[in-house]
Amino acid sequence: MREVEMIPLSARALITSAFTIALCVPMGAGCAASASPVGPPADTVDPPSPQTQKDLEQSMHGEAFANASYRLYAAQAERENLPSVARLFERTADVELGEHFKEEAALRGLVGSDAANLRAAMAGERYESQKMYPGFAQQAKAGGDSRAAARFSEIAGDEGMHARAFGAALRAAESGQGSVPVPPKAEAVQVPQGAPEVRAQQTKTDLDTALHGEVLAYAKYQQYAEHTKDPAVAKLFHGNADVELHEHFADEAKLAGLVGSTHDNLIKAIAGERYESQTMYPTFAKRAKAAGDSQVAERFSHNAEDEAGHARASQQALDGLS
Known part of the structure; x- marks a missing residue:
């Protein structure tokens, strides 16, 4: 085991993934991303309406998943000796997380005090370690997907360690006693082009839920880290974020066959961006x-x-490949 750490999703998430999405994770583009504070907007007296809050959360899910997926697509473009396409995916990923997710998180009031953020992170990790991943492992084993079952069980153990680390940091923050644990180190996983490695439809659905949960945790932890004044807490959030993205998400992406050829990845990206720009x-x-x-x-x-x-930039890149 590595030493580490309900909301419908946007159609971009449905399009960029090969599987059906049923996400439930309880937790408390050719341009440059802007730097924006995250927290309740200064000029907002009342919180957004319930429907607006749901829409913000749905869009945050989509932006976090797009950021992570585009990073993998960029790496695939590099493997195909397409540096300009790789840079396009990287720039777009920067905007999705550094601008869109960040601004939406600010409007949603995602970031609170260190104690509130640690409490939310601990609750999410406990849910994943005690309920979500063990259930997924059991279902994958029953469906004949033994490799996925083993990985789900391993990640459940990781998330349990994350929960305990966040709990220790929370006690230190609230009592002023004790210390913040040393952050985990991710074992980065490469995700080349490949077909899905799971067969059962339930495993595919669970795997997709897990993928989206990991990138959402990554995006949230990055925001928590950015806004704490405690360097040790920031390092803990950054370390756990890296595990969620570069290890858990990456391993699950391999199982899911998330990365295709650059040609296919561009087609998926265009479809998702058009849906979000024209409909969502x-x-x-x-x-x-x-x-x-x-x-x-x-x-x-x-x-x-x-x-x-x-979408236009990705279409131009696709036309260039043709």
């Missing part, structure tokens, strides 16, 4: 505006424009 974000913006959440509506409209630009 405009719908979210309209609902937010009707609910009086004008700041969120503006952000959704801005993101729709960005995603349209991403």
